[in-house]
Amino acid sequence: MRVAIIGQGYVGLTIAAFAAAHHDVVGFDMNAAVVERLNKGISHIEGVDSVLLKKWVDAGKFRATTNAADIADAEVVVIAVPTPLDKNRKPDLTFIESACKTIGENLKRAALIINESTSFPGTVRGVIKPTIEKYSKVKLDHEYAVSPERVDPGRIDWNQKNTPRLYAGLTPAATAGVREFYSTFCDNLVAVSSPEVAEAAKLFENTFRQVNIALVNEFAQITNALGISVHETLDAANTKPYGFMRFNPSAGVGGHCIPVDPSYLAHVAAGVGVPATFIERANEVNLEMPKYVVARVAKENGGSLKGKRVQVIGVAYKPNVADTRETPAEHVIEELERVGAVISWHDPVVGSWYGKSSSLLGDVEGTAAEIAIVVTLHGVINAKAVVASAPYVFDTTGKLSGVPGL
Numbered sequence: 001m002r003v004a005i006i007g008q009g010y011v012g013l014t015i016a017a018f019a020a021a022h023h024d025v026v027g028f029d030m031n032a033a034v035v036e037r038l039n040k041g042i043s044h045i046e047g048v049d050s051v052l053l054k055k056w057v058d059a060g061k062f063r064a065t066t067n068a069a070d071i072a073d074a075e076v077v078v079i080a081v082p083t084p085l086d087k088n089r090k091p092d093l094t095f096i097e098s099a100c101k102t103i104g105e106n107l108k109r110a111a112l113i114i115n116e117s118t119s120f121p122g123t124v125r126g127v128i129k130p131t132i133e134k135y136s137k138v139k140l141d142h143e144y145a146v147s148p149e150r151v152d153p154g155r156i157d158w159n160q161k162n163t164p165r166l167y168a169g170l171t172p173a174a175t176a177g178v179r180e181f182y183s184t185f186c187d188n189l190v191a192v193s194s195p196e197v198a199e200a201a202k203l204f205e206n207t208f209r210q211v212n213i214a215l216v217n218e219f220a221q222i223t224n225a226l227g228i229s230v231h232e233t234l235d236a237a238n239t240k241p242y243g244f245m246r247f248n249p250s251a252g253v254g255g256h257c258i259p260v261d262p263s264y265l266a267h268v269a270a271g272v273g274v275p276a277t278f279i280e281r282a283n284e285v286n287l288e289m290p291k292y293v294v295a296r297v298a299k300e301n302g303g304s305l306k307g308k309r310v311q312v313i314g315v316a317y318k319p320n321v322a323d324t325r326e327t328p329a330e331h332v333i334e335e336l337e338r339v340g341a342v343i344s345w346h347d348p349v350v351g352s353w354y355g356k357s358s359s360l361l362g363d364v365e366g367t368a369a370e371i372a373i374v375v376t377l378h379g380v381i382n383a384k385a386v387v388a389s390a391p392y393v394f395d396t397t398g399k400l401s402g403v404p405g406l
């Protein structure tokens, strides 16, 4: 099949790398620098191997482009663009709308259009289809479907091949088409009765994580006040073979999905008059964690961090990825700034962030750190060196022994 994938980020490039083994793939992205590197076979995404990408480029199975006309004869078009929140924490569908404009204006044949971007129930039916039709100069009988992406960047045990994939079309023909496409590189396809069910399931999966992370973050505050270890207590609870699923406390939630997707669900819930109270409260608890962490560190260091040299270790939102989107480390740093600490950050995986480079471990503006706060512990970071990097080390990850933490 001739496949066009709109958006060549974490999701779009991952799909492209799997699909190119079976199809001719064009990856459309507005970012010229990304496109240029992809056409040299250089991947910018963890989990997408540059050697494999180069193989597909050299074989003519994959090419990236900024020229929207290159999608004209695609038989399958996959939408994989961002779906963030706006400044009022409401769904921002401007990237989806601009992808639909590109598709509507440039596709010259009837195609199967599949949305992989995460959005609220009704997006394929009520936003994507009408927007593409609005921008199509000629009437083409496109089919529309959704197959929400479940990729977990950096993870290798669960990938496109073995992770069950939900799908549903607006018509039986769309459902059959989406199955035919994904069955070429995914072993486990799960049909649901409507796009709205697939869209809602994706949002609920991430809401389940968001709410449980908030619950364990609140629990960590309770156990600390009780003078018992949260991790020992979780270990104990986790011996129950059924009815319990362990989540670990942290400095908050990050990434493009967990802090964002539940608010898409809350948005549709409000639209149908049902208050999404768990989502709202979970957001509050998770967003307050950086303040809680800094307050704990201050309390254990004489009550004030004013003028103290503090290094934040690990600014990616999770281990072993360079992704800093929505990272709680940013809020930890903001709070440290607010209380007057002198701050640096160390993250060898991220390397550069907001135009600044990672400091050496244990270094704050050329002087030894007095305090380290570990937000994310990458595999390449030496745990013993972290523990030795400052006289006081606070661990939010639960992975370091012999130091205070959550």
Ligand SMILES: NC(=O)c1ccc[n+]([C@@H]2O[C@H](COP(=O)([O-])OP(=O)(O)OC[C@H]3O[C@@H](n4cnc5c(N)ncnc54)[C@H](O)[C@@H]3O)[C@@H](O)[C@H]2O)c1
Pocket: 006, 007, 008, 009, 010, 011, 012, 028, 029, 030, 031, 034, 080, 081, 082, 083, 095, 098, 099, 102, 116, 117, 118, 119, 149, 150, 151, 152, 153, 256, 257
């Ligand atoms: N990253 C994840 O782990 C993950 C997992 C599951 C679902 N999702 C969802 O998948 C979607 C994409 O996320 P992502 O992480 O791949 O985003 P990303 O930011 O990594 O990549 C998006 C890409 O789309 C490009 N883009 C934006 N607007 C465009 C347009 N109109 N035309 C062409 N290209 C455009 C950007 O330049 C960027 O390269 C989001 O809805 C996200 O919620 C992400």
